[in-house]
Amino acid sequence: MSQILVNGLLTGGLYALVAVGFSLVWGVMNVVNIAHASYIMLGAYITYWLFHLYGLDPFLSIPVSMAALFLLGYAVGSLVLNRVVRFGLVMTLVLTFGIDMILQNGALLLWSADYRSITPAYAGQGLAAGGVMIPYVRLAVFVLAVLFVALFSLFLSRTRMGNAIKATALNPFAAELNGVRIQRVYALTYAIGAALAAAAGSMVSVVYTIHPQVGNVFLTRAFVITVLGGLGSIPGALLGGVILGLAESLATVTVGIGWSEAISFTLLVAILIVRPQGLLGKRFFGGVG
């Protein structure tokens, strides 16, 4: 039983990182970013290829995948998304869906649909304590994921740019009156979202087998976690991630692994009925009051 809880917790940390960038883009720009799935996938492939072609340790390639996706995200944000962001949720949903299709099919063409995985030398090793087995890789992923989420939270609350992002999320008109160039903030927010997705993707490639559609299951989870934790809330993403991780882990031993998607959506519906602003939804953010 404790093994199940540990597994759930470890997975939950990664889920939180998967969700936090998605939640940011949604909360700040009011964009449900379907392409988040592709950014996770691209992060995973960058780490995979750097490992296979150059033998670069998967954890060391995280900065590379983040930087690459930051640039891609900034380009997509400033050149494409900024043109339609004021037309509302449906328009941007369709657009990011299109971007996602292009990137996923591009990956299929380039790298085929083969399942691939990374096996560094330390892959099989782990920590055994009190009848519980904790693989080093998964522990490292958990610690790093939580660290990234914490650093990102500090960035938002402590830096001038972070405050500009928050202000833009709350009131874009007032932000502009205070001198914030909101188009730039949107592009930057989108780029940060993509970079966080890439970090999550790099870690996904160490834990799971990857393929061009690998991001899709995580996108579903990011969506559920964002609603569960509260739109735009970082502690919410962390809590939501851990809850979903534990719920899925418990589901595998009780009702079977095939039910994990059903668990996700049951949680989604339940939270929407009981507490639509999410568990840690903040006042005045995301228009829920």
Add this chain to the structure above:
Amino acid sequence: MVSEPLLRVEGLEVAYGEVQVLWGLDLAVAEQEVVALVGSNGAGKTTTLKALAGALRPRAGRIVFEGRDITGRPAADAVRTGIVLVPEGRQLFAGMSVHENLMMGAYARQDGMGAIRQDLDWVYELFRELAKKRGQLAGTLSGGEQQMCAIGRGLMAKPRLLLLDELSLGLAPVIVDRLVEIVTRIHRERGLAILLVEQDLNVALAMAGRGYVLETGRLVRSGAAEELLADEAVRAAYLGM
């Protein structure tokens, strides 16, 4: 006026789509001057301020500030040239603290943390109510406190020209009196040029030395505050009768 005024507006025309709301507006604000823009609902007062602050793009006309043509500059640039709008309805960052709101006012400043801190102390001294609530979320403040926070945020931008839109809207008379007193004090202490918009004629001309009267997008009269206050036609036009 002999020398070039701080702000000079010539033939300003603004439209929302097909609907034109400003027709050839001319006005000027000199250095250290407080000017009121009065008129009934829908006269185009808020539109004028928004155009000056870069939040609306004029269809025609010129906005000259400190001798430079700044027509059509976006809002984020207007702040940097020194024109700061305290908008109607406060428009605070509701989910951020009073302190964070005030610091957002200083977002575009380049003159260093020392100067910003000095202004912050000054704002807290002007609005003692805010000093006690600096950690509180702006959205949870009372209406009067929100207006104070909005003015404070505007001051934090270190304006050369402060635009105040409907200061008194929805506030109790005691609070309005206090705001009028503070605006007068700001003008006295800093010699700040202010262009203010008000529905309440008495409130407007209590602060301003000079005024312009707008009626359905056109300038119908201008003059010294006392003159306008005494003018029966102005009172009639102002009340929309």
